[in-house]
């Protein structure tokens with residue numbers, strides 16, 4: 001069972017963080033055009049904000065000119081121009097905001113659709129090649145359902161906000177400098193300590209948030225594990241101990257969550273403080289300058305219009321930071337999801353291997369001093385196997401459990417690594433081909449079933465098979481009997497093959513292998529757990545199916561081995 005592991009060292013965190021970021025960047029690539037558009041619209045919003053402030057300042061200046069200079073009429077044309085500019089900018093901001101959101105959503109949809117397709121392909125590839133890999137199937141489905149959607153806020157809000165943050169802030173600063181360079185300096189002056197504090201708090205917050213997500217994942221893992229093992233826990237009367245373990249993991253999560261919240265409140269308080277301070281300083285400077293109350297000579301000529309302009313613009317200066325802060329949790333959620341999805345989206349090295357061109361005739365297989373060593377194992381599963389299987393011959397691999405019978409078959413399918421020696425397929429080396437799964441018919445130890453009809457389950461090995469061909473394969477595997485086959489082929493199954501006997505499940509797997517028109521037949525314990533009568537019937541089917549094909553059968557059954565042309569005995573490596 002899972003126990004609560006210690007926190008990984010910080011260097012591990014940083015390396016993981018780098019990998020996550022790179023993965024997220026690559027996963028977001030399909031939406032980059034929409035992200036760029038959303039970023040552009042955020043910049044347009046900032047520019048329109050500056051335009052609106054300019055219109056406000058211009059209108060105020062035009063009105064005060066008329067009031068302050070005796071005899072000067074109101075410049076109606078100029079005032080109307082400022083009003084029109086103000087209206088255009090206000091409408092532009094509305095449109096930019098709405099369209100920016102739409103572009104962000106389109107980017108998010110594009111990214112999620114592509115990622116879902118990529119994970120689905122990984123899922124299907126694993127289903128084709130690793131039918132026994134239930135854990136991978138489960139985690140992939142969870143990632144498909146929930147993990148992909150966790151990228152929504154990251155792509156639609158955070159990425160455009162992050163890309164637009166510095167240019168938008170610089171744009172506002174530049175516009176402010178055009179109105180009052182002293183006000184621009186004041187804004188810059190508040191930004192520098194703010195950026196320093198945020199960089200320090202941000203690093204600490206990211207570490208805390210990461211640890212919080214780790215603690216959450218640990219608690220979820222412990223909980224799921226304990227639920228699965230509940231009967232065992234009850235039988236061992238270990239309820240109290242397990243409850244205490246869960247309690248500790250839950251308290252750990254609570255502690256870390258409180259730390260994250262404390263830091264989040266602190267940084268948002270810091271943001272608000274500096275945003276308010278920047279506006280207050282600009283307001284004080286403009287007010288005192290206009291009233292002539294500055295304790296020093298005004299460094300620039302400041303009019304009421306310019307003062308209104310910079311005052312209206314000042315709150316815009318910290319707006320990009322606010323947007324980023326609001327999307328902070330989107331990034332944490334995306335990083336946590338990336339951890340779950342990244343391994344699933346990778347094509348496995350086995351799947352990436354080259355495949356052999358279809359075999360036209362039953363192949364000649366020669367195993368020369370073949371060894372198989374699984375990753376992470378120090379003992380070979382198969383050591384120095386010598387075997388010659390002539391074209392069209394049926395060879396039975398016999399040997400005690402763990403002697404490497406399945407590994408010899410998996411090696412040909414690219415599901416086990418060749419560590420030494422060579423397998424020659426006719427005159428081609430397996431090490432050069434990668435695997436010959438595409439031209440082999442395979443029946444594994446577990447009868448892999450999907451929730452669909454019996455005929456759909458059989459057709460998994462050949463998607464373009466006609467119903468007649470499926471029926472013929474089912475007949476050959478002995479599935480259709482008493483002429484009631486049509487009913488059986490239509491029968492709907494769940495992934496556990498509910499309602500089918502073990503023998504029927506094996507026959508479905510055999511029919512699937514037979515449906516594929518290949519010259520190489522690989523069967524791994526096809527008659528396991530069957531009664532003698534059913535086994536005898538299936539042996540006849542296998543013998544008939546092996547005709548005209550090179551066949552390797554891994555088995556513990558003396559009867560099945562006796563039906564083969566030759567028996568090769570394996571011994572412990």
Ligand SMILES: Nc1ncnc2c1ncn2[C@@H]1O[C@H](COP(=O)(O)OP(=O)(O)OP(=O)(O)O)[C@@H](O)[C@H]1O
Pocket residue numbers: 374375377380381382399400401402403404405406407408554
């Ligand atoms: N994916 C794997 N990773 C690591 N070790 C493995 C893997 N698959 C098999 N092994 C190990 O390799 C050895 C040979 O396993 P294999 O399944 O090939 O034997 P087998 O003769 O087919 O056994 P059985 O008759 O019980 O099916 C065993 O010790 C097994 O634990």
